[in-house]
Amino acid sequence: QDTKEELPETIYQGEPAWKQFVAKNKKMIWAAAGLTVIVTGFLLWLVFSNFVPENEPVSNNVLLKIKGPSQITSGNEGDFSIIYTNAEDADLTNVSLEVLYPGNFKFKSSAPAATNADGRRFNLPILKKGEAAEVKIKGQVVGSSGEIKEIKAKLSYRLSNFNSDFETSDSFTILVLPPNLNVEITGPIDVVSGQDTTFTITYANVSGSAFENLAVIVDYPEGFKWASAAPGASKSNNYWIIPELAVGASGKIEITGSFFSSNATDQLVSVELGQIANNTFVSLINSSTVFKIAAASLSLTLNANPKISVELGGNIEWSLEYGNYGTIGLTNVVIIATLQGTALDLTRLIVRDAIVTNNVITWKSATLSNLGLLLPNQKGKITFSLPVKQSLNTNIKNQVISAGASISAAEMPKSIQVPEVEIKLASSLGLTVSGEYLRGSLPMEVGKPTTYGITFVLSNLSNDLENVEVIASLPQPASAWKNVVVPDSEKSRISYDPGSGKIRWKIDKMAAFVGKFTPALTVSFELEIVPTEADRGKVMDLLSSIQASGRDTFVNQEIFSAKVNDVSTSNIDDDQVNLKGTTVQ
Numbered sequence: 001q002d003t004k005e006e007l008p009e010t011i012y013q014g015e016p017a018w019k020q021f022v023a024k025n026k027k028m029i030w031a032a033a034g035l036t037v038i039v040t041g042f043l044l045w046l047v048f049s050n051f052v053p054e055n056e057p058v059s060n061n062v063l064l065k066i067k068g069p070s071q072i073t074s075g076n077e078g079d080f081s082i083i084y085t086n087a088e089d090a091d092l093t094n095v096s097l098e099v100l101y102p103g104n105f106k107f108k109s110s111a112p113a114a115t116n117a118d119g120r121r122f123n124l125p126i127l128k129k130g131e132a133a134e135v136k137i138k139g140q141v142v143g144s145s146g147e148i149k150e151i152k153a154k155l156s157y158r159l160s161n162f163n164s165d166f167e168t169s170d171s172f173t174i175l176v177l178p179p180n181l182n183v184e185i186t187g188p189i190d191v192v193s194g195q196d197t198t199f200t201i202t203y204a205n206v207s208g209s210a211f212e213n214l215a216v217i218v219d220y221p222e223g224f225k226w227a228s229a230a231p232g233a234s235k236s237n238n239y240w241i242i243p244e245l246a247v248g249a250s251g252k253i254e255i256t257g258s259f260f261s262s263n264a265t266d267q268l269v270s271v272e273l274g275q276i277a278n279n280t281f282v283s284l285i286n287s288s289t290v291f292k293i294a295a296a297s298l299s300l301t302l303n304a305n306p307k308i309s310v311e312l313g314g315n316i317e318w319s320l321e322y323g324n325y326g327t328i329g330l331t332n333v334v335i336i337a338t339l340q341g342t343a344l345d346l347t348r349l350i351v352r353d354a355i356v357t358n359n360v361i362t363w364k365s366a367t368l369s370n371l372g373l374l375l376p377n378q379k380g381k382i383t384f385s386l387p388v389k390q391s392l393n394t395n396i397k398n399q400v401i402s403a404g405a406s407i408s409a410a411e412m413p414k415s416i417q418v419p420e421v422e423i424k425l426a427s428s429l430g431l432t433v434s435g436e437y438l439r440g441s442l443p444m445e446v447g448k449p450t451t452y453g454i455t456f457v458l459s460n461l462s463n464d465l466e467n468v469e470v471i472a473s474l475p476q477p478a479s480a481w482k483n484v485v486v487p488d489s490e491k492s493r494i495s496y497d498p499g500s501g502k503i504r505w506k507i508d509k510m511a512a513f514v515g516k517f518t519p520a521l522t523v524s525f526e527l528e529i530v531p532t533e534a535d536r537g538k539v540m541d542l543l544s545s546i547q548a549s550g551r552d553t554f555v556n557q558e559i560f561s562a563k564v565n566d567v568s569t570s571n572i573d574d575d576q577v578n579l580k581g582t583t584v585q
Helices: 002-011 017-024 026-049 575-580
Strands: 062-067 071-073 077-086 092-100 105-111 121-124 132-141 148-159 165-177 181-186 190-192 196-205 211-219 224-230 239-245 250-259 266-277 280-294 298-305 315-324 334-340 355-357 360-363 379-387 400-409 412-417 421-425 429-440 450-460 465-473 481-486 494-497 502-510 521-529 541-552 557-560 564-568
Touching (some): 062 165, 077 148, 105 266, 121 132, 181 211, 181 266, 181 280, 196 211, 196 239, 196 280, 211 250, 315 334, 315 400, 334 379, 429 465, 429 541, 450 465, 450 502, 450 541, 481 494, 502 541, 521 541
Parallel strands (some): 190 280
Antiparallel strands (some): 062 077, 092 121, 181 196, 196 250, 211 239, 224 250, 298 315, 315 379, 334 400, 355 360, 465 502, 465 541, 481 521, 494 502, 541 564
C-alpha cells in the first residue's frame, strides 16, 4: 500500500499542480464535461423548438373533400369526387394530388387524367384564390360483405407568395354490400383507330335467387362506330333484354365496332345491368373499361364541302386524303367509299380512276397506279363530286346524306375505317306572289282609287321550321293598306307598319311538307292605289322585296325563300288589267 501511495508523486514529480490535478481526476472531469454538453444541448432544443419566426408561412384555408357513395355492392363501380378549394389570399402552385386506394379497388378512369396507370397521382394546374376544382375518379370496389373500405387523398401545393410546401388530406369510407349480380367488360387494351375491335360483356347471377326482366345497356363513346353484336341487340344496338337469369347462370354479349380518335385519346365504354320495372330501367350494377386508341400507320381522312348542310339541287364535293406513316412500303392499297341518302343523284356522280357499283366507289392499283406502292411518308388525294336531287318524292323528313370510307393494303388486310361524314338536307321555303284587279278605276286614273288583291302562298319542304315570316315593302302611302285580310284566321298574323312601310306575315312554326302533302299556307289582302299626277303614264309598283324566312330546326340555321323583287301592275298578269292597260291614264 505504501508503494501505491507514493507512486503518483514519483510519476508527476516536477509537473505543474494543475496537470497533476487533471491527471489524478480524469474520470471525474470527463463525466462533468459530458453532463455539460447534454444539459446545453437540451436547453438549446427547448429554445429553438419553440421558436417560430414572425414571417413563417402557414396555410389553413385550403380544403380537401372526398365525396362518393357511402355504400356499394361488391363488384360494382362508383364515382368519386375529390374537391379542393382555395380559400387563401394567394394562388396555389405546384399542385399535386396523391390518392391511396383500398385493397381490391380497381381504378377505371379519371378526369383529369392521372399521371400514372393506377390513377394514384395527379399533377394539377394552378388554382386561383377563391376558386375550387375537382378530380373525378371511377373505380370498381370489391370486398367482403360488411367490409369497410377507405380512400385517402393528400393534396400538396405551394402558395404563390411563399416558397414553402404545404399539404392537406382527407379520407372517405365505403361500406361493401353483398353482390347479387356481376357484369364486366373485357377486350384488348390497345386498339388501332378505325379498325374493327371486338370486346365482350359477361354477366352472372351470384345470388341465391333467380332474376327476371333484366336488361343490359351499353354506353359507347362518341367516337365509336357499331358494326355487329352476338346476340343481336333488342334495340338501338346498345340494349339487350334478358328475360330470366337463373341462380348461378351467366351469359355474354360480343360487340364489334371501330373506335375513332384523331389524337389517340382513351375511349371509355360502360355497361349497366339492371331490372325493368313498370317499363322503367333500374340499374343494379355497372362496369366500365378504357380502350387506349393508337393511330394507324395507314391513314385515311374523308372530308365534304359543304360540311353541315346542303339544299336540294346543290352539289357536294368529297375528298379522300391517304398516307403511309409507317416505316415500310405498302402494296396494293384499296380505298372504298360508300354513299348513302335518298336525296343523292347517283346518276350524275363525277369520279375518275375508280370502279362504281351502285353507291360504292372503289379505287385500287388497277384503276389508280399510285395505289400499287405507297412508300413511307407518301401521301395522296382523291376527289369526286355528287349532286343532290332537284326534288323529293318522299315524305321522310330530317334526311341525312352520309359517306363512309375504308383503306387497306396487302400488308394490312384488316381495313382501317374513317368516321362517317354526315350532311343534313336543309329544308326549302317556297313563296309565290300573285295579284289581281278587284274594283275601281281601270285603266287607272290620276286621283281615282283602284283596288288590287295580293295573295301570298307559302310552302315548306322536308324539315320543321320555326320563326317563319314573310316580309314585303309597300312603296305606296300608308292609306293603301286597307287591313282587309282573307281568311279571317290570318288576320291576327299579318300586319302593316306605317313607320317602316313593311307588311309582315308572322307564321312562326311550320311543319315539314306543308304545300306538298298538306295544303300550303295562303293569305290575301287588299291594296288601294290612288295615282298622283307624277304617276301619269307609269306602271304602279304594288310591293317590293318580298321574301320568306325561318329557322330550320333540323340543321339549326336560317333559310330563305327566293326573293320576289317587285310586284306591279305590269306583272300581276291579270286579264282585265292587261286588256285595259297597266299604266296610269
